[in-house]
Amino acid sequence: MKIRLKDIAQQTGFSINTVSRALKDKDDISEETKKIILSAAEEMGYIPNGVASGLRSGMTNTIAVVLSDVSNPYFSIMARFIEIAARKKGYAIFVLNSGEKQEVEEKSVYLALQKGVDGIILFPAQQSANSIKILEKSGIPFILVGRHFPGLNTNYLITDDVKGGYLATKYLIDRGAEKILLLNAPEYVSCSTEREEGYRRALEESGIGYDPALVVRHDVTQGNSYHIMNGILERNVRFQAIFAFNDMVAWEAISALEEKGIKVPGDMNVVGYDNIQSHLFIPFPLTSIDICKEEMAYRAIEILVKKIQGKSKKKIYREVFPTKLVVRS
Secondary structure, eight states: OOOHHHHHHHSSOEEEHHHHHHHTOOSSSOOHHHHHHHHHHHHHHHHHHHHHHHHHHSOEEEEEEEEOOTTTTHHHHHHHHHHHHHHTTEEEEEEEEOOOOHHHHHHEEEHEEEEEEEEEEOOOOSSSSSSHHHHHHOOOEEEEEEEOOOHHHHHHHEEEEHHHHHHHHHHHHHOOOEEEEEOOTTTTTTHHHHHHHHHHHHHHHTTOOOOGGEEEEOOTTTTTTHHHHHHHHHTTOSSSSSEEESSHHHHHHHHHHTTTTTTTTOOOOOEEEEOOOGGOOSSSSOOEEOOOOOOHHHHHHHHHEEEETTSSSSSSSSSEEEEEEEEEO
16 A cells, blocks of 8 residues: 555654655754654655656656667666766666667657656767757757767767777777778768768878778668678678777677688787777677766766756857777787
């Protein structure tokens, strides 16, 4: 049976109003009275009605996190850090997954708005800006993480993907590779184009010509890169090393290579992106570009909560976090 304020009042002998104010930790209730009421509430199994409280305050203390691809451990790691940061601020999160599909992302945004969340953290699929338009019309505070829309006046946190692409490519060049295969995400993904810009810059700096045949843009959801890599090998495309859009793409490519008898790193070097091994134990020590996952998650919550509570001094936040190369075997 659901325990009501009336039940606690009857148990303790205090009025319903006193019980209510004690449970809200109001200053006009003595500490001794609060202790009696809180003890009784805990013993009886009282659970506050968050929906009713939200209706009264207009706030639900919840934040929706819309991820691009929950099958990629990078997004799971980010969700974990976001949840920890939100909890410290007194907020709960619920996670929605777009699977890199624009229509699913838009439905997820609508669902979050229907649930009355106070804010939204969006890892955008970027096939269109429709989700941004929906959020702007709603008036709800939101922030983009990992990707951004050039020309749109939105809050976002991204990493220095141009530098990351440069560092990955330069590492492979320094190990003797000139024909470097870039397994990239589609062109509409902002971090994809920026990583390719860094790739081109490193080639140009080293006097190596850009070969468009070595840039393969594709759907990077789970399992697809393995099939793409097999297709490249069947076409006998000549390359000496691989720079992969993310670590999962890198591992799928390595799996396809080794099935053909090509050893990594013995026959070929591969560099990934996101450095998910910094937070997960995976027995395949991949060289990767590290990004500030925990710092970005905490900053996203910090900015969003300021926006929700009306304490933000800035209208728009646009921040770029550093990237660095982590060398493994």
